[in-house]
């Protein structure tokens with residue numbers, strides 16, 4: 257079971273990766289499930305339907321995800337590719353990822369910045385495990401093609417080394433457990 261639960265698309269103002277390409281690339285690398293988690297920074301960026309003029313940084317709008325268009329596009333992807341991959345809708349609020357559930361996310365993007373298995377995150381995960389925590393999602397925080405699904409197998413090995421046996425995806429707010 258390969259799942260990436262933290263993925264950005266063109267709907268985030270720091271990505272130009274078209275959603276359909278994200279889905280097609282995910283299918284190509286054998287992914288079974290993906291959770292699209294574009295940025296929503298309420299109170300910091302403008303909403304598309306705020307009525308105010310959207311500010312731009314160069315050609316890039318500084319705005320939250322255009323929610324109705326976002327949900328419409330995700331539903332379209334579910335209809336077009338649902339027989340090949342499970343597509344879930346999420347959102348990232350100021351670096352807190354909401355995936356219709358509560359748990360802890362192992363974010364593999366630290367590998368991109370050379371912070372491989374940094375000690376604080378291992379200690380937090382150990383503490384979470386010792387407190388009985390079992391709900392763990394794994395995501396790449398991908399913003400461009402090479403990042404999609406990256407280092408997810410490393411994250412799984414790291415979790416196993418810390419004594420975890422399973423990771424989660426979500427379905428209708430409920431965790432679904434998979435072997436690591």
Ligand SMILES: [Zn+2]
Nearest residue numbers: 262264348397
């Ligand atoms: Zn992110």
